[in-house]
Amino acid sequence: xxxxxxxxxxxxxxxxxxxxxxxxxxxxxxxxxxxxxxxxxxxxxxxxxxxxxxxxxxxxxxxxxxxxxxxxxxxxxxxxxxxxxxxxxxxxxxxxxxxxxxxxxxxxxxxxxx
Amino acid sequence: xxxxxxxxxxxxxxxxxxxxxxxxxxxxxxxxxxxxxxxxxxxxxxxxxxxxxxxxxxxxxxxxxxxxxxxxxxxxxxxxxxxxxxxxxxxxxxxxxxxxxxxxxxxxxxxxxx
Numbered sequence: 001x002x003x004x005x006x007x008x009x010x011x012x013x014x015x016x017x018x019x020x021x022x023x024x025x026x027x028x029x030x031x032x033x034x035x036x037x038x039x040x041x042x043x044x045x046x047x048x049x050x051x052x053x054x055x056x057x058x059x060x061x062x063x064x065x066x067x068x069x070x071x072x073x074x075x076x077x078x079x080x081x082x083x084x085x086x087x088x089x090x091x092x093x094x095x096x097x098x099x100x101x102x103x104x105x106x107x108x109x110x111x112x113x114x
Numbered sequence: 115x116x117x118x119x120x121x122x123x124x125x126x127x128x129x130x131x132x133x134x135x136x137x138x139x140x141x142x143x144x145x146x147x148x149x150x151x152x153x154x155x156x157x158x159x160x161x162x163x164x165x166x167x168x169x170x171x172x173x174x175x176x177x178x179x180x181x182x183x184x185x186x187x188x189x190x191x192x193x194x195x196x197x198x199x200x201x202x203x204x205x206x207x208x209x210x211x212x213x214x215x216x217x218x219x220x221x222x223x224x225x226x227x228x
Contacts, residue, residue, distance in 0.1 A: 004157075035218075040220070041220060042201060042217065042218035042219045042220050042221055043158065043201075043217065043218040044217050044218075045217050058217075059217050090157045090158075092157070100146070100148075100205070101163070102148075102160040102163065103150075103158075103160060104160070105156075105157025105158050105159070106157055107156065107157060108155070108156070108157055
């Protein structure tokens with residue numbers, strides 16, 4: 001198993017550009033989520049999904065869109081990048097959502113918005 | 115919303131047992147307590163999860179008193195490679211939608227010295 005994979009590893013965007021961060025898992029997990037981590041801070045939940053076709057907002061959803069058309073993939077879209085979105089983004093998955101069990105995290109995408 | 119409080123940093127020495135305590139006075143009936151470890155430039159890694167009393171696995175123990183208002187992660191005989199940030203997570207994901215407490219705080223930076 002590859003586990004949770006994320007692409008790209010690094011990305012630089014200009015203010016106003018859009019892009020999609022990719023996340024995939026091969027463990028048939030029902031739960032997937034996106035977090036952002038700013039320097040010296042913990043991780044904040046952006047969006048999550050408890051199954052294909054189902055998504056919900058976390059703590060900091062503004063400026064981000066998600067969709068879950070398959071069990072394996074959970075892309076995160078930045079609609080119009082802003083410098084405040086400079087951060088490291090982690091995708092995670094778990095085999096069960098209720099209750100939420102062990103989350104497996106990807107290696108992260110480091111995004112810089114200039 | 116169950117908020118957690120942990121020490122910002124701790125120091126210890128190789129071979130010692132380390133106990134990190136997390137306070138969560140507002141823990142709800144459905145909340146589980148989960149601990150993660152994070153190394154620089156990596157995603158968090160699951161250590162242990164519990165609901166009440168004591169849980170032990172191959173790497174750590176988790177002690178939860180009867181009132182569940184705190185929990186203690188115990189790492190036996192630490193080594194230099196245990197230097198990392200440790201997060202206490204208290205929360206639940208609702209079947210009907212919504213999440214509570216699934217944001218990681220700033221964690222405890224554990225430094226192990228030779």
